[in-house]
Amino acid sequence: MSEVQRSDESELTALLAENSRLKEQIRQLQDRRDRMYDDMLLWRGIDREGGDTPCKLCGGAGVRAYGGTTTWRGGIGGQMITGDICDKCWGSGNAEKPWLNLRQLPR
Numbered sequence: 001m002s003e004v005q006r007s008d009e010s011e012l013t014a015l016l017a018e019n020s021r022l023k024e025q026i027r028q029l030q031d032r033r034d035r036m037y038d039d040m041l042l043w044r045g046i047d048r049e050g051g052d053t054p055c056k057l058c059g060g061a062g063v064r065a066y067g068g069t070t071t072w073r074g075g076i077g078g079q080m081i082t083g084d085i086c087d088k089c090w091g092s093g094n095a096e097k098p099w100l101n102l103r104q105l106p107r
């Protein structure tokens with residue numbers, strides 16, 4: 001075996017080891033991210049392990065960004081991204097248990 005081949009093989013071995021180390025690090029960070037998300041949902045009263053499903057539109061936050069200043073009310077509004085209560089879960093963040101639908105309130 002030539003000196004060049006031996007050098008290439010040791011470089012390949014080192015790269016494979018680094019690849020494994022990085023994949024493990026990615027897995028650990030993804031686990032940590034998922035646990036952090038679950039903790040934030042629990043703070044909002046949404047228990048994913050208990051069978052609750054976070055609202056798909058707001059991710060469980062209960063608020064979301066609207067493309068106009070009228071937010072969930074609709075109609076003519078200014079051209080500004082505006083945060084307000086989510087118009088799918090109405091602030092609960094829970095897909096199955098929405099809070100009061102503000103559009104159904106009498107005007």
Ligand SMILES: [Zn+2]
Nearest residue numbers: 055058086089
């Ligand atoms: Zn929502």
